[in-house]
Amino acid sequence: MFEKILIANRGEIALRVIRAAKEMGIQTVAVHSTADSDAMHVRMADEAICIGPPSSNKSYLSIPAIISACEVTGAQAIHPGYGFLSENSKFVQIIEDHDLKFIGPTAQHIQIMGDKITAKETMRELGVPCVPGSPGEVDTLELANQIAEEIGYPIIIKATAGGGGRGMKVAASKSEMSDAFTTARSEANSNFGNPAVYLEKYLGTPRHIEIQVFGDGAGNAVYLGERDCSLQRRHQKVFEEAPGPTIDTVVRQNIGKVCAEAVASINYAGAGTIEFLYENGEFYFIEMNTRLQVEHPITEAIYGVDLVKEQIRVAAGLPMQLTQEKLKVNGHAIEVRINAEKLPNFSPCPGKITQFHAPGGLGVRLDSAIYDGYIIPPYYDSLIAKLIVHAEDRPAALSRLKRALGELIVDGVDTTIPLFNSLLGEEDIIKGNYNIHWLESWLDKS
Ligand code: ADP
DSSP states (O other): OOSEEEEOOOHHHHHHHHHHHHHTTOEEEEEEEGGGTTOHHHHHSSEEEEEEOSSGGGTTTOHHHHHHHHHHHTOOEEEOOSSTTTTOHHHHHHHHHTTOEESSSOHHHHHHHHSHHHHHHHHHHTTOOBOSBOSSOOOSHHHHHHHHHHHOSSEEEEEEEEETTEEEEEESSHHHHHHHHHHHHHHHHHHHSOOOEEEEEOOSSOEEEEEEEEEESSSOEEEEEEEEEEEEETTEEEEEEESOTTOOHHHHHHHHHHHHHHHHHTTOEEEEEEEEEEETTEEEEEEEEOSOOTTHHHHHHHHTOOHHHHHHHHHTTOOOOOOGGGOOOOSEEEEEEEESEETTTTEEOOEEOOEEEOOOSTTEEEEEOOOTTOEEOTTSOOEEEEEEEEESSHHHHHHHHHHHHHHOEEESSOOSHHHHHHHTTOHHHHHTOOOTTHHHHHHHHO
């Protein structure tokens, strides 16, 4: 086992990894920008190293600074968290070249899944159901029109190098194709430095269902059920639950098995998430994330596992402790993402937290790196806390969420807490009756 690991991240996810490492008796190294000298992850780690100025490009995304921090502190492995360098295959290659260990999959797997066309091709070959679409890149309008006729409108045009919900254009009919296609390509080029786009059938009212998988890198893998993350704003998840309100045991087993077998057959190592759109009982693969997800705690809650400890164990070359027979769903879990944002426009609201009180009690988990007097810097993501509740069933989880939100106090900055209080009063939310467009149309109405 490693004696010391470095966490190449900040905020709640850095703390999450530090907690797992501490319980495993592993020393931790935090890295931070000059804007984060007072951050909680810096205080909680055994050692901390400043790696640059506030701008992420010069600190949390600086590969030389992070590798140097490892060399200076003697850390043997790097946990990337999510975001920043977590899906950067070049980073993984450099880590390996320095005889360090990356806590995550291989550079090759990250690369395959990072290119959406290659990812889709690979998944199709592995027997994972995909959205009908172009076989690969579509580089001319003629070809786009021809394929669109075959698949049928509406069509979504997506950037192969896209991510974070950006780089997608919808064409409802042939008359919209020319504009949508040209804009999609030029936006893909300016946003991601790669103009390549591909076509997919646009699904009207799907849910976003994702399957958590975990592999040992040696041909064994398990699935840990699904998460329903359909409540999204601008393709960003805001509320997630597990199990999915519309997924039963048989459906879970069938899709779970397909996913676990797919990743096992490529010797995938560590945690991964296979994302699907789900409509009329059919799953359609959209992408695979080769890292820990923000919403992983709801899976941990219902399966009673610690995914981060398992990631560290597998990266250290120890056998995976998860076995499919032992993984049984227990109850229901919900996560809400609390952002420092001002409603109704969700504009970022950095600043000083004048008062903070965390909720507690049975089945309540708050993953956060804020504290009384903390100043939220303006340079990073606006997520300040994840409130996760776990209870025996969905109605009990909703009641617990309402109760826990009532206890949570974050003063001094605007937050998205009022949004969740309102959502919990909505009939559709209470019934689990929503799809990926529900939240945006509700926000438009309210
Ligand atoms: P990203 O990597 O940018 O997050 P995804 O491929 O995961 O992109 O898609 C993000 C979101 O875009 C999905 O959750 C869904 O809301 C929407 N989307 C993607 N593909 C389709 C499709 N074929 N039909 C309808 N909506 C889609």
